Amino acid sequence: MKTFKLDITKEHCPMTFVKTKLELEKLSKGDILEVVLKEGEPLENVPKTVIEQGNKVLEIKNIQDDIYLVKIEKG
């Protein structure tokens, strides 16, 4: 089990969840992906779409102002 990081704070729709999905595809089951993203559209959509695709969201935490860290376990 490894932990990976992905920063999508500079991305916009649809690249926020496109990049997340492409990154998750590279991982093995059980690996952790920590996605750093902005509130609003990314925070609303990224966790929702990764869950729909059979992954687990372990934690969502506010790390500064409008920036969040979403911890995903690849399913």
Next chain:
Amino acid sequence: MADKKKISIVLFSGDFDKAIAAFTIASGAAAVNYDVNMFFTFWGLNVIKKIKHRNAIGKGLLARTFNFLMGGFKNLPLSRLNFAGLSPKLMTNLMRKRNVATLEELINAAIQLNVNLYACEMSINILGLKKDDFIPEVKEILGVAKFLNLSEGGEILFI
């Protein structure tokens, strides 16, 4: 997975802005696990030509002239305010500056997410082109019947 959602996009237009719309929806849908088919017909074929710049490809003088005038991926005009091809370049710069995915990035994302690309048999015939004139990711050249067959049970968008 019989219950997988599906969307099929017909790109009839070779306009820069419309191609962006089509590829934004396609890559977004593929990222949220839709089956995505894209059908390129007529001017839309310019987006998936292998040679990205103006080039006189095709069979016959008239077809070659048409293909040269239409150009490829790098010559897509903006549907309004094109200013002889200047606007699409300005728009791409603006998109880069604002960190919005450019058309090239969207197309690459769509390909990486296994969006199915198909080219229309009839328009290819008119323009005297062959499968080899298109990017290798184009899966097949097909007609209406196959298109209907592939898009059955899903949404269809015509852009």
